[in-house]
Amino acid sequence: MFLRNSRGFLMRGGLVGLVVVGAGVCYYVYRATSRKRKNEGPEEAGLKGESIRKEHEQRLGSTSWGEAQMAIPEQAPVLGQNIFSSTGQKDSSHLQQVGMNFPVSPDGLEVHHIQSLIYLLESVEDPLIQEQALITLSNSAAFSVNQDIIRNLGGLSVIGSMLSVPATNVKEKALNALNNLSMNIKNQEELKRYITKICEETSSSPLNSELQLAGLRFLTNMSLTNYYHHMMTSSIPCFLHLLLDGDERTQTQVLKVLVNLSANPAMTEHLLSAQAPFLLSLFDSCINKEVLLRVLVFATNLTQHMKKEESAIASHHSEDSIFSMLRGNSTQCAEKLASLFHHHDTEVKEQVAKLVMQW
Structure with missing residues (x-):
């Protein structure tokens, strides 16, 4: 036959x-x-x-x-501690100096809290503080309303700039935040500028590392539509x-x-x-x-x-x-x-x- x-x-x-x-x-x-x-x-x-x-x-x-x-967007896991402790106390004396008052849960963040986090991320060079700020922003970006707020406050480019930080943990947490933010069509239009860099980062990262997986999760979301496939060829x-x-x-x-x-x-x-x-x-x-x-x-x-x-x-x-x-x-x-x-x-x-x- x-x-x-x-x-x-x-x-x-x-x-x-x-x-x-x-x-x-x-x-x-x-x-x-x-x-x-x-x-x-x-x-x-x-x-x-x-x-x-x-x-x-x-x-x-x-x-x-x-x-x-695979048609369901990928959401980054909640990792580590938020920028505040479980009792609501700041984890760094520097955070007390900038005078920020964060509620206990990330979904309770108000616009001025998110704005302060973005400013903090933009203005400090301490990788430990950057990592904590990114964790909090990543957790808050799991909620669609916050995805729009972060974009409107110019947070996408600030978080994206963390991909150039040498510290692996900072880059990983930045990718987790960008991953959650990419579950939003309007955000994707801005985040497409990072596709090539994240492809390169994914390729050069240690095999099976959390950094590599974070990059792949972001690329999964960015490939859910056909718009950006040519950038991954x-x-x-x-x-x-x-x-x-x-x-x-x-x-x-x-x-x-x-x-x-x-x-x-x-x-x-x-x-x-x-x-x-x-x-x-x-x-x-x-x-x-x-x-x-x-x-x-x-x-x-x-x-x-x-x-x-x-x-x-x-x-x-x-x-x-x-x-x-x-x-x-x-x-x-x-x-x-x-x-x-x-x-x-x-x-x-x-x-x-x-x-x-x-x-």
Whole structure:
């Protein structure tokens, strides 16, 4: 038995085994197809809506997967102490000198409190004070009203300037604050100026470090829409390097960025040309589920765009390219997918079915 795509590629060997696995495959293909028709959402894992706060169903095809749905903006964790202690006392004598009175919880900050924090951040060079101020601003930026206030007070550029501070902890806390602030369309229009710098910082940071993860969370939010994808094109090799060498946390986070990029047809050729000979090794039942699902979504997005716009896809790619993995080396890919039909998780099997249906 042979299957041909529209350009005449033959799916042999392992794909034959995939096709003849029987009624079980048909069942999963049917479920995937029926769900796609029912949802009528951004099925290819792209964020098609206008608001980045709106919860979209399909970056993974299920509304039950919680945090791992990649259409949901990334919020930085609450880390460390705020600039005030749990009793409301300032943590530094310098803060007493500037005469600031902060309430106990960050969501209780008033406009003049936020303004004072921004001024403090701008005027001091002590990294410990800078870190504490950034923690407080980051926590307050988890609330949408404060995201607008910080922007209107000119706080985005002040926080962004902290990326140039040598202290790693300060840069990490600045990235956490920018990450929360990026959950806002108007803020993103200003924060785009930091994308290139943060891509570079993410690439040069120690592997699997909190600083690197903070950078990836920011890039995840900035890639939720297609507007800034072109600014990340040159960092695709870095993302793939992190996917190869990173731990599961790093792999999961970088895949969120890659899946967002793969949802944009304009990024298809850039991604297909990238060198990633290791990618098929992630098509394995032993791989962490969150990583495996995202790899499958990533491949499904690219294959879908290849199918729709084959005439626009360049035909010359190296053997180690993602294009060759998905098309030129289809037998090996099919064998990997055939084995995943025996995966214990239903979502994995459904995502495999969606990928197979693209051929």
